[in-house]
Amino acid sequence: MAIETELTKKLGISAPVLLAPMGMVSGGRLAAAVTSAGGLGMIGGGYCDSDWVRKEIKEAGNIQVGVGFITWALERNPGLLDIVIAQRPKAIFLSFGQLGRFVAPVKQADLPLIAQIQSVEQARIAVEEGADIIVAQGTEAGGHGSARSTLPLVPAVVDAVGNVPVVAAGGIADGRGLAAALMLGASGVLCGTAFLAADEALAHPNVKGAVVSASGDRTSRGKVFDTIRGYDWPSPWNIRTLVNDFSRRWESDSEGLQRDLEQQKANYAAARDAGDVSVTAVIAGEAVDLIHAQQPAADILNAMVAQAEDLLLRGPAFLTSGR
Amino acid sequence: MAIETELTKKLGISAPVLLAPMGMVSGGRLAAAVTSAGGLGMIGGGYCDSDWVRKEIKEAGNIQVGVGFITWALERNPGLLDIVIAQRPKAIFLSFGQLGRFVAPVKQADLPLIAQIQSVEQARIAVEEGADIIVAQGTEAGGHGSARSTLPLVPAVVDAVGNVPVVAAGGIADGRGLAAALMLGASGVLCGTAFLAADEALAHPNVKGAVVSASGDRTSRGKVFDTIRGYDWPSPWNIRTLVNDFSRRWESDSEGLQRDLEQQKANYAAARDAGDVSVTAVIAGEAVDLIHAQQPAADILNAMVAQAEDLLLRGPAFLTSGR
Numbered sequence: 001m002a003i004e005t006e007l008t009k010k011l012g013i014s015a016p017v018l019l020a021p022m023g024m025v026s027g028g029r030l031a032a033a034v035t036s037a038g039g040l041g042m043i044g045g046g047y048c049d050s051d052w053v054r055k056e057i058k059e060a061g062n063i064q065v066g067v068g069f070i071t072w073a074l075e076r077n078p079g080l081l082d083i084v085i086a087q088r089p090k091a092i093f094l095s096f097g098q099l100g101r102f103v104a105p106v107k108q109a110d111l112p113l114i115a116q117i118q119s120v121e122q123a124r125i126a127v128e129e130g131a132d133i134i135v136a137q138g139t140e141a142g143g144h145g146s147a148r149s150t151l152p153l154v155p156a157v158v159d160a161v162g163n164v165p166v167v168a169a170g171g172i173a174d175g176r177g178l179a180a181a182l183m184l185g186a187s188g189v190l191c192g193t194a195f196l197a198a199d200e201a202l203a204h205p206n207v208k209g210a211v212v213s214a215s216g217d218r219t220s221r222g223k224v225f226d227t228i229r230g231y232d233w234p235s236p237w238n239i240r241t242l243v244n245d246f247s248r249r250w251e252s253d254s255e256g257l258q259r260d261l262e263q264q265k266a267n268y269a270a271a272r273d274a275g276d277v278s279v280t281a282v283i284a285g286e287a288v289d290l291i292h293a294q295q296p297a298a299d300i301l302n303a304m305v306a307q308a309e310d311l312l313l314r315g316p317a318f319l320t321s322g323r
Numbered sequence: 324m325a326i327e328t329e330l331t332k333k334l335g336i337s338a339p340v341l342l343a344p345m346g347m348v349s350g351g352r353l354a355a356a357v358t359s360a361g362g363l364g365m366i367g368g369g370y371c372d373s374d375w376v377r378k379e380i381k382e383a384g385n386i387q388v389g390v391g392f393i394t395w396a397l398e399r400n401p402g403l404l405d406i407v408i409a410q411r412p413k414a415i416f417l418s419f420g421q422l423g424r425f426v427a428p429v430k431q432a433d434l435p436l437i438a439q440i441q442s443v444e445q446a447r448i449a450v451e452e453g454a455d456i457i458v459a460q461g462t463e464a465g466g467h468g469s470a471r472s473t474l475p476l477v478p479a480v481v482d483a484v485g486n487v488p489v490v491a492a493g494g495i496a497d498g499r500g501l502a503a504a505l506m507l508g509a510s511g512v513l514c515g516t517a518f519l520a521a522d523e524a525l526a527h528p529n530v531k532g533a534v535v536s537a538s539g540d541r542t543s544r545g546k547v548f549d550t551i552r553g554y555d556w557p558s559p560w561n562i563r564t565l566v567n568d569f570s571r572r573w574e575s576d577s578e579g580l581q582r583d584l585e586q587q588k589a590n591y592a593a594a595r596d597a598g599d600v601s602v603t604a605v606i607a608g609e610a611v612d613l614i615h616a617q618q619p620a621a622d623i624l625n626a627m628v629a630q631a632e633d634l635l636l637r638g639p640a641f642l643t644s645g646r
Contacts (some may be wrong), residue, residue: 001642002642003375003641003642004641004642004643005641018329023353028558039327039564041381119538120538120612121538121540138470138472138474139462139472140471140474147542147543148463148539148609149461149462149473149474149494149609150472150474150540151461151463151472151473151474151495151500151502151503152463152493152494152495152496152608152610152612152613153539153609153627155497155499155500155612155613156539156612156613159612170474171472171475171477172470172474172475172476173475174505176508177474177475177478179506179638180474180503180504180506180507181505182506182641183499183502183505183506183634183635184499184503185499185501197588208541214480215441215443215444216443216469216471216475216476217443219446220470226497229594233506238340238375245434258562285475286472286475286476287469287475287480289443289475289478289482290475290478290482309642311506311638312638312639312641312642313638313639314638315502315506315634315636315637315638315639315644316635316638316639317633318326318327318328318505318635319324319325319326319327319632319635319636322325322360
């Protein structure tokens with residue numbers, strides 16, 4: 001049994017689940033595990049550290065994975081795209097900026113171009129630019145994102161982009177979310193937080209522990225973790241993390257943080273290396289409520305798909321028997 | 324054919340769709356129309372103007388409707404609850420504050436107590452206090468609300484509250500949203516924005532026109548429309564509206580608004596009476612993308628249910644054929 005959609009057909013995969021290319025977390029091992037389980041794993045190209053990306057592509061070995069980039073960061077190191085394309089990844093994923101000059105090389109290499117957007121307007125532009133697949137990402141997602149929520153964003157994007165497959169991202173970490181996304185008109189889902197505590201994820205053990213025990217009531221979007229890490233993110237994007245001592249202290253006092261920045265940066269680096277999750281960013285979304293264990297990525301994906309299959313099969317039962 | 328859930332059984336209704344009790348918009352006619360079409364209509368008790376609430380209950384005539392209150396506002400005029408209970412409404416709905424002393428009179432009258440919450444923690448408390456039905460409201464909802472998004476909030480609340488039926492609210496305006504909510508484990512949906520442009524809604528024609536033409540990309544949560552209307556909303560709630568000239572001018576300059584408040588209040592009142600939607604609040608959620616016409620409430624509800632039924636029946640087809 002398998003869930004078949006336009007997305008699975010287009011990518012030649014057996015499960016409509018994409019791994020979010022989380023920077024420094026979605027490495028080659030995690031991406032390969034998600035692909036091996038039937039989905040599409042994607043390495044997080046993040047801020048375009050060429051050495052790291054090359055190393056992780058090698059780590060995936062013979063398993064075909066995609067590679068995702070922060071578009072505005074790729075603008076500063078555009079040569080990395082050619083290096084990655086030369087490795088024949090399964091797809092190129094771009095988010096946070098217009099596709100622009102990156103469309104041509106991806107098309108020329110005949111690779112699927114996956115564009116993640118955060119609004120209906122951005123979806124229309126990405127399709128005009130040549131995106132093959134649209135990921136509609138809601139604000140509940142962990143990490144960088146914007147203001148719109150997944151549930152109303154997905155059907156609006158589906159209506160706006162015609163025949164281009166739409167993937168739902170943000171807030172999805174189990175089969176209920178996958179089945180719901182399909183009802184909204186999406187052809188699949190993209191999950192980050194769901195795989196953050198996977199065995200293969202390159203996150204500190206304490207970060208994984210925090211994800212397993214966290215409440216979705218205790219995440220927020222803000223700027224301080226980008227400030228302290230020295231990333232100058234453009235508007236309208238900011239970053240969702242678990243709320244912790246550091247974010248509580250500084251989110252409402254950006255001027256104070258600026259005044260003490262060098263000292264705080266040193267403290268932060270030490271806390272990050274020590275896995276002190278009261279200070280370092282735990283970059284997770286609202287779906288943390290649904291994550292109860294650290295386990296292999298294949299188990300996460302298989303459980304998600306099995307639950308969704310069960311719910312889809314039971315769809316007609318809503319019309320006769322209750323629940 | 325009908326969608327049967329724990330919600331429809333508990334309330335004795337034939338469609339799992341509740342009308343959000345929008346203050347000054349969900350009057351007796353709209354509530355009666357939604358009940359007559361098979362859902363549960365609820366009159367918006369809002370800031371507890373007793374005369375208005377009594378008039379609208381009368382307006383519903385023999386059609387049984389519920390009545391919804393802003394809990395913290397009801398604290399200031401608690402006698403209104405007894406007046407409403409004496410009219411034998413179909414249910415009492417409370418949102419924005421702990422249920423507290425209002426549980427006893429509702430239970431005593433043997434009426435279903437519907438509690439709307441905006442976090443998992445609030446859901447747990449409401450169930451402990453005695454709520455019969457939980458409405459889990461996401462930030463994408465129009466009007467007052469908080470920070471969490473519907474898609475991840477609903478399954479987390481379902482997991483937290485045991486056998487109490489959960490209703491999804493925020494971002495739902497068509498059958499796709501209804502079917503998705505059922506997949507998430509909800510027993511139904513509560514819709515406000517979907518009915519804001521209904522023929523029977525007590526909204527200015529220009530407000531209805533703005534809802535029909537608006538993009539979900541152009542709504543935001545803020546405080547200025549409460550400031551200008553003189554409502555002192557407690558944290559963590561704020562109000563989602565369409566972005567317009569007024570919100571753009573003042574949302575980032577609350578001090579400036581305070582300095583000029585009397586003059587601005589006069590301007591605002593005039594704009595509201597004139598239906599000038601560049602100034603007056605159009606209290607709508609992100610689901611405005613999905614609203615394309617002004618029409619009778621029964622047509623809105625029937626289309627939503629028919630589309631959801633179709634999607635639920637097609638659920639098993641995902642497992643064999645594509646889309």
